[in-house]
Amino acid sequence: xxxxxxxxxxxxxxxxxxxxxxxxxxxxxxxxVHESNAGFTESxxxxxxxxxxxNSYEILADIIDxxxxxxxxxxxxxxxxxxxxxxxxxxxxxxxxxxxxxxxELQLARKRLALTKTKLTRCxxxxxxxxxxxxxDIILCHWALTLMDPVVPVLKTVKRVLKPHGIFAAxxxxxxxxxxxxxxxxxIIYGHTQRRYPxxxxxxxxxxxxxxxxxxxxxxxxxxGESEVNITPGILGFAAPPDLLARETxxxxxxxxxxxxxxxxxxxxxxxxxxxxxxxxxxxxxxMPINLLVIQKGQ
Numbered sequence: 641x642x643x644x645x646x647x648x649x650x651x652x653x654x655x656x657x658x659x660x661x662x663x664x665x666x667x668x669x670x671x672x673v674h675e676s677n678a679g680f681t682e683s684x685x686x687x688x689x690x691x692x693x694x695n696s697y698e699i700l701a702d703i704i705d706x707x708x709x710x711x712x713x714x715x716x717x718x719x720x721x722x723x724x725x726x727x728x729x730x731x732x733x734x735x736x737x738x739x740x741x742x743x744x745e746l747q748l749a750r751k752r753l754a755l756t757k758t759k760l761t762r763c764x765x766x767x768x769x770x771x772x773x774x775x776x777d778i779i780l781c782h783w784a785l786t787l788m789d790p791v792v793p794v795l796k797t798v799k800r801v802l803k804p805h806g807i808f809a810a811x812x813x814x815x816x817x818x819x820x821x822x823x824x825x826x827x828i829i830y831g832h833t834q835r836r837y838p839x840x841x842x843x844x845x846x847x848x849x850x851x852x853x854x855x856x857x858x859x860x861x862x863x864x865g866e867s868e869v870n871i872t873p874g875i876l877g878f879a880a881p882p883d884l885l886a887r888e889t890x891x892x893x894x895x896x897x898x899x900x901x902x903x904x905x906x907x908x909x910x911x912x913x914x915x916x917x918x919x920x921x922x923x924x925x926x927x928m929p930i931n932l933l934v935i936q937k938g939q
Contacts, residue, residue: 647672647897658839663789669845670787671742673897678744679719681783684892686721688876688928696811696876697722699932700780703809706733709777713801714738715765715794715810716784720749720758727756737771739763766793771801781810785933791847795863802937813851814873814929821918821927825889828914832907833895845894853931866938874930882915882924889926 649669654660674680689695694702700722704712710733714723717738726736736758740746749760761770765788779798788794798808816823830841849855853871860869880888886908890896899907915924 646900647676649673652837652898667741669894673894674742675744677891677897678742679748680891682719682721684878684888684926685783687880687888688878688926690874690876696782696930697725699874700782700809700811701725701729703780703807703934704730704734704778706730709734709807711735711775711777712737713771713776713779715779715781715798716740716788717749717760718742718745718782718784720752720760722780722782723749723756723758724752727753727758732757737761739765739768741765766790766797768797768801773800774803774806776801776806777803778807778809781808783811783813785810785846786812786850787846788850789846791850792859792863795860798935799864799937804937804939806937808933808935808937810933812856812931812933814875814931815853816929818873818929819875819927821925822929824914825911825926826893828910829890829893829895829907832903832910833898836900836903837898840895840898856931856933860933860935864935864937868934868936868938870932870934872932872934874932875927876930877925877927879920879923879925882912882919885915885924885926886911 649672650665652669654665685696687695690699704726712726712734714736717723717740720738723736723738738749738758738760740749740762741764743762746760746762753760779802785791802808816826833840844851849859857869857871878885878888890908890911896904896907918924
């Protein structure tokens with residue numbers, strides 16, 4: 641898929657001027673990127689796998705227990721990859737609902753899920769008033785919680801709609817120090833971005849507490865109270881030829897979309913060179929740290 645570069649949003653304009661973006665700016669930035677690059681995260685996310693051969697979608701789908709979970713909500717479902725996987729596993733045994741704020745992503749999801757009974761709705765994760773209290777058995781969230789701002793209303797909404805003993809499971813960014821190669825790739829991409837936006841990287845996309853295990857644990861306990869909260873770290877890896885790996889990894893980072901076409905190619909060249917120098921068994925290798933957040937609501 642060809643990706644649009646040189647994305648400009650109210651978020652990038654504030655960063656460029658040295659101002660602190662707000663949640664509306666973040667929403668505008670995410671909408672701008674996803675509108676022209678819908679589905680951009682799915683390829684790398686599908687190909688990166690743990691030592692058991694599972695990718696992040698499969699890790700989340702594994703948490704569903706059809707004996708107890710009948711109603712499944714995919715929070716920020718994107719292009720519908722996770723919902724598609726769940727439908728293939730469980731079919732009509734379960735009821736699936738996906739919500740997302742991006743029309744472009746939902747268009748892809750509708751095509752992908754056209755032959756299923758999955759319901760899809762465009763809305764914000766902070767506003768699920770159309771879902772009754774204590775009506776959902778399990779809520780899954782694939783790599784989106786880190787981008788939600790404000791995130792507290794999201795977690796409070798999750799708590800409200802979950803049934804007693806219901807599950808909230810989310811794949812989120814892990815500690816970058818758990819993978820030296822990830823940190824080096826991150827530095828290459830952000831290094832190019834910061835030539836245009838010097839403050840890019842100093843200002844997080846979303847609430848930074850979600851990216852810190854201790855603060856995330858504290859936040860989850862504060863909101864969910866008497867509930868079981870577990871955060872499990874992991875590493876996902878992907879081996880491929882250096883040129884392919886450069887394109888795949890760059891396309892996973894929001895920072896890559898703000899570069900011009902020329903700047904983007906310069907970044908790809910440096911990434912390809914990095915993977916070529918650090919090849920394993922004739923292929924480049926990318927490792928990505930993750931955290932799996934699982935909260936089981938109390939009574």
